[in-house]
Amino acid sequence: MKESSTIFLFLCLLSVVAFSSAADTLAAGEFITDAQTIVSARGEFAMGFFSTKGNPRNRYFGIWFNKISNRTVIWVANRESPISNTSGVVRVSSRGIVVSVNQSTDSLWTSNSSRSVKNPVAQLLDTGNLVFRDQSEPQNFAWQSFDHPVDNFLPGMKFGYDLESGVDRYFLPWKSEDDPAPGNYIHRVDKNGYPQLLLWKDSVPWYRTGPWVGSGFSGIPVLKPNGIYTPKFVINDKEVYYVFDLVNRSESPITRLTLTPGGVSTRYTWNREKQEWSQYLTLQVSDCDRYGICGSNGVCNVNKSPRCECMDGFSPKNPEDWEEADWAEGCSRNVPLECGNGDGFSKITGVKLPDTRWSWYNRSMSLVECEDKCFKDCNCTAYSNTDIRNGGSGCLLWFGDLKDMRGYSEDGQDLFVRMPASEFKRSKNSGQKTRVWIILISVFLVLAAIFCLFMLYRIKKRRINSAGIVQLNSINLAATDTDESPDLDLPLLDFMQVANATDNFSYNNKLGEGGFGAVYKGVLEEGQEVAVKRLSKDSRQGVNEFMNEVSCIAKLQHRNLVRLIACCIDEGERMLIYEYMPNKGLDSFIFDKEKCKSFDWPKRYNIINGIARGLLYLHQDSRLRIIHRDLKASNILLDYDMNPKISDFGLARIFGGSETQASTTRVVGTYGYMPPEYAIDGLFSTKSDVYSFGVLLLEIISGKKNRGFHHQDHNLNLVGHAWRSYNENNLADIADKVILESSNEHEVFRVIEIGLLCVQEYPEDRPNMSSVVLMLSSKIPLSIPKKPGFYSERRKPNDTTSSSTNHTSSSINSYSVSFFAPR
Ligand SMILES: *[C@@H]1O[C@H](CO)[C@@H](O)[C@H](O)[C@H]1NC(C)=O
Ligand SMILES: *[C@@H]1O[C@H](CO)[C@@H](O)[C@H](O)[C@H]1NC(C)=O
Ligand SMILES: *[C@@H]1O[C@H](CO)[C@@H](O)[C@H](O)[C@H]1NC(C)=O
Ligand SMILES: *[C@@H]1O[C@H](CO)[C@@H](O)[C@H](O)[C@H]1NC(C)=O
Ligand SMILES: *[C@@H]1O[C@H](CO)[C@@H](O)[C@H](O)[C@H]1NC(C)=O
Ligand SMILES: *[C@@H]1O[C@H](CO)[C@@H](O)[C@H](O)[C@H]1NC(C)=O
Ligand SMILES: *[C@@H]1O[C@H](CO)[C@@H](O)[C@H](O)[C@H]1NC(C)=O
Numbered sequence: 001m002k003e004s005s006t007i008f009l010f011l012c013l014l015s016v017v018a019f020s021s022a023a024d025t026l027a028a029g030e031f032i033t034d035a036q037t038i039v040s041a042r043g044e045f046a047m048g049f050f051s052t053k054g055n056p057r058n059r060y061f062g063i064w065f066n067k068i069s070n071r072t073v074i075w076v077a078n079r080e081s082p083i084s085n086t087s088g089v090v091r092v093s094s095r096g097i098v099v100s101v102n103q104s105t106d107s108l109w110t111s112n113s114s115r116s117v118k119n120p121v122a123q124l125l126d127t128g129n130l131v132f133r134d135q136s137e138p139q140n141f142a143w144q145s146f147d148h149p150v151d152n153f154l155p156g157m158k159f160g161y162d163l164e165s166g167v168d169r170y171f172l173p174w175k176s177e178d179d180p181a182p183g184n185y186i187h188r189v190d191k192n193g194y195p196q197l198l199l200w201k202d203s204v205p206w207y208r209t210g211p212w213v214g215s216g217f218s219g220i221p222v223l224k225p226n227g228i229y230t231p232k233f234v235i236n237d238k239e240v241y242y243v244f245d246l247v248n249r250s251e252s253p254i255t256r257l258t259l260t261p262g263g264v265s266t267r268y269t270w271n272r273e274k275q276e277w278s279q280y281l282t283l284q285v286s287d288c289d290r291y292g293i294c295g296s297n298g299v300c301n302v303n304k305s306p307r308c309e310c311m312d313g314f315s316p317k318n319p320e321d322w323e324e325a326d327w328a329e330g331c332s333r334n335v336p337l338e339c340g341n342g343d344g345f346s347k348i349t350g351v352k353l354p355d356t357r358w359s360w361y362n363r364s365m366s367l368v369e370c371e372d373k374c375f376k377d378c379n380c381t382a383y384s385n386t387d388i389r390n391g392g393s394g395c396l397l398w399f400g401d402l403k404d405m406r407g408y409s410e411d412g413q414d415l416f417v418r419m420p421a422s423e424f425k426r427s428k429n430s431g432q433k434t435r436v437w438i439i440l441i442s443v444f445l446v447l448a449a450i451f452c453l454f455m456l457y458r459i460k461k462r463r464i465n466s467a468g469i470v471q472l473n474s475i476n477l478a479a480t481d482t483d484e485s486p487d488l489d490l491p492l493l494d495f496m497q498v499a500n501a502t503d504n505f506s507y508n509n510k511l512g513e514g515g516f517g518a519v520y521k522g523v524l525e526e527g528q529e530v531a532v533k534r535l536s537k538d539s540r541q542g543v544n545e546f547m548n549e550v551s552c553i554a555k556l557q558h559r560n561l562v563r564l565i566a567c568c569i570d571e572g573e574r575m576l577i578y579e580y581m582p583n584k585g586l587d588s589f590i591f592d593k594e595k596c597k598s599f600d601w602p603k604r605y606n607i608i609n610g611i612a613r614g615l616l617y618l619h620q621d622s623r624l625r626i627i628h629r630d631l632k633a634s635n636i637l638l639d640y641d642m643n644p645k646i647s648d649f650g651l652a653r654i655f656g657g658s659e660t661q662a663s664t665t666r667v668v669g670t671y672g673y674m675p676p677e678y679a680i681d682g683l684f685s686t687k688s689d690v691y692s693f694g695v696l697l698l699e700i701i702s703g704k705k706n707r708g709f710h711h712q713d714h715n716l717n718l719v720g721h722a723w724r725s726y727n728e729n730n731l732a733d734i735a736d737k738v739i740l741e742s743s744n745e746h747e748v749f750r751v752i753e754i755g756l757l758c759v760q761e762y763p764e765d766r767p768n769m770s771s772v773v774l775m776l777s778s779k780i781p782l783s784i785p786k787k788p789g790f791y792s793e794r795r796k797p798n799d800t801t802s803s804s805t806n807h808t809s810s811s812i813n814s815y816s817v818s819f820f821a822p823r
Helices: 002-020 319-323 367-376 431-467 495-501 543-555 601-620 651-656 676-681 686-702 718-727 737-741 745-758 769-777
Strands: 025-027 037-039 045-052 055-065 073-076 088-093 096-101 107-110 120-124 130-134 141-144 159-162 174-176 179-182 185-190 196-201 204-211 229-235 239-246 255-259 265-271 276-282 298-300 308-310 314-316 331-333 344-352 359-362 380-384 395-399 405-407 413-419 491-493 510-514 517-523 529-535 564-570 573-579 636-638 644-646 666-668 808-812 815-819
Touching: 025 088, 045 120, 055 088, 055 179, 088 120, 096 130, 096 141, 159 185, 185 239, 308 314, 314 319, 344 367, 367 380, 367 395, 367 413, 495 517, 495 529, 495 564, 495 573, 543 564, 601 636, 601 644, 601 686, 601 745, 601 769, 676 686, 686 718, 686 745, 686 769, 718 745, 737 745, 745 769
Parallel strands: 298 405, 491 564, 666 815
Antiparallel strands: 025 120, 037 045, 045 055, 055 073, 088 096, 096 107, 120 130, 130 141, 159 239, 174 179, 185 196, 196 204, 229 239, 255 265, 265 276, 298 308, 314 331, 344 405, 344 413, 359 395, 380 395, 380 413, 510 517, 517 529, 529 573, 564 573, 636 644, 808 815
């Protein structure tokens, strides 16, 4: 008995000794020189000296991913004191880790541990954490690099406060690609009021994620469970921090959230096959993400122009500035609050919750208690739940002006804003009573709604059954219950139904041949007119994957997008059923000598704006981030009121698989609308769509096709002609004569310039769609466009009408290019 426990003790000691002298540690008396590195136990991370590309003389001590070919540094010690030669050494002292120059007593950097230790060791863990501790205490760190982050947020790292020890972990990104010293930005958890993440630039709030609302941050579209990582925000008496963990440490790809020198947070995942980082998610995507762009009590909305609106019951403080798109002064109440005089709350939905630095919270209160609490405090201006999961819980109160709100369609939260009695037209002293009435009426309305839905469901079912064919299966795989909200479900038709609707895909019903397949007009049993897209069979996706994509696309709803109303997966066929657009494509108007005459400037301007907004919506919705890849006049359909609707979006996803910015060997697009980087290198991004949009814009204004453009003076295409006219200060030469009669010349010229900005040769020079929408809707000054891409290119004259080329392929630089005729 005694013997065995001695052996056990001995083994323990042995393992401690073996552990401490392992290759991942640096013990007293040992050095790391410039040429040496230390690698963590399983080889995940390495530490040592490095230089940046642009500045090879300066040496820094840091940590990087060891298994990634392209060195990605995640942490730097002596960021402000580089060593200008290779005589740097790293050692440990009882106070911490020391970076210095050999044989110098001055240290360049020390880790400044909270306490000194007897037998100091530094150890690099497989999480990327460099810890300083006593040899005998493997779990008790006197210092750790995870408490002093630089610009990379890794799994398991805590971003925020330890309220007991006072440790505050925040990010100070590099000054530039080649200078690891702290730059202008700082990203930290702000624990004033209800905690939130705030990015500051030069001590001014720059970007705010919004408070944590249970499943994510209020300002970021809800993150779906993704199989890679799960984020969490912890708030308790001891700690306030944000953290994420990998779903499965051995399976999930390497991922990190990085703050660039320019202050943009981007999440990357490592793509093992391509051996490169791919962008997974980017925060701060639109100008609405700029802190407080709409001022106090203003709401920013990327899908609206102008961007900023006052909340109901508020008006611009300075209407003139507001008109000029200078919204900084914000909005004030139309009628001042008269506390306790019958005031109440009006609900606004779908917003990013206002800045919580002036807030109070209690996470166990209910919404009713919350309203009561806010109602009783005359300084309380708004309230909401702190957690939106499971019907909502918790209480968050705001005091004073409401700042930095954003409105968006699907993902925002409900906010209840205090309003004076006159805004409700209610009688005095009725606060409590009204609320009882509201509750009673709501209960009644809910019951009535349930009853109506039930009846509707029964009627629908009966009608379908009597028609004898339609079986409305739900494509929403998770939702088989009929009491799921019906609007998200996409009806699934069978082959026979679609064949009947289109008269067996008869030639007479064929509307055209677009990218990815033929399109037919059809009439469903119920009499609804539809357009049926019969996808060509080279989509290699599995059925589930296809259905997932399609149901995602169906959820994209915007007034400038053609709506998907059903789909069909049957008999080896895949078909998408869209709403029918009687006015056909934009090409049939702008390029038609007769029809274009009735197409005056207001109509064209409205169409340009609509396309811009639709495209912005596609690019902006961070959950999908659709790149259209085949934007052209024939893909813009017009409804009865001549409103433009983008069609064929999301199809590239179905065919091309993943949609992160990447390169592809299969270039899909239409010649004349393709930017150079896309046609030549197969690279696509949202900026390729911006290029196509620019071409389209010039076509709409000139009434001429980019390809097939002729001018007696030169051999340029339309883009080239526009560029030439711009440089000759002769913009009137570009515009269709019809529109110059119906417009203010300057407005047309401004829009042409915006078009030229969009077709610039280099993608990084082109504006993103949110800037385009902003430029179109305001008078902000424009930058000077640079040379466009592809402007001097001249094709053979007989190559100019693409309407006769169906699915021909040719090859440019070994990439296959498919030409699709407009339909
Ligand atoms: C490493 O990554 C950087 C930034 O992503 C890139 O510019 C560079 O070309 C890459 N280098 C190698 C060798 O892959
Ligand atoms: C290396 O550079 C440091 C300053 O960075 C300097 O103090 C030291 O003397 C230099 N050593 C050699 C050998 O040049
Ligand atoms: C420090 O410099 C001395 C003399 O140049 C050299 O002998 C020694 O090896 C160096 N030590 C380290 C850790 O580089
Ligand atoms: C460590 O402490 C010293 C003295 O308090 C200070 O000068 C130095 O900047 C600190 N180093 C770091 C890395 O915080
Ligand atoms: C992680 O993935 C591995 C390999 O697929 C599997 O064996 C393991 O059970 C997974 N672990 C968890 C926690 O899901
Ligand atoms: C929070 O609200 C709950 C429920 O109303 C209450 O029991 C608790 O005391 C409140 N906590 C604080 C700190 O106000
Ligand atoms: C409301 O705010 C004013 C000024 O900030 C303060 O003096 C007053 O005490 C507050 N009232 C309540 C009920 O908190």
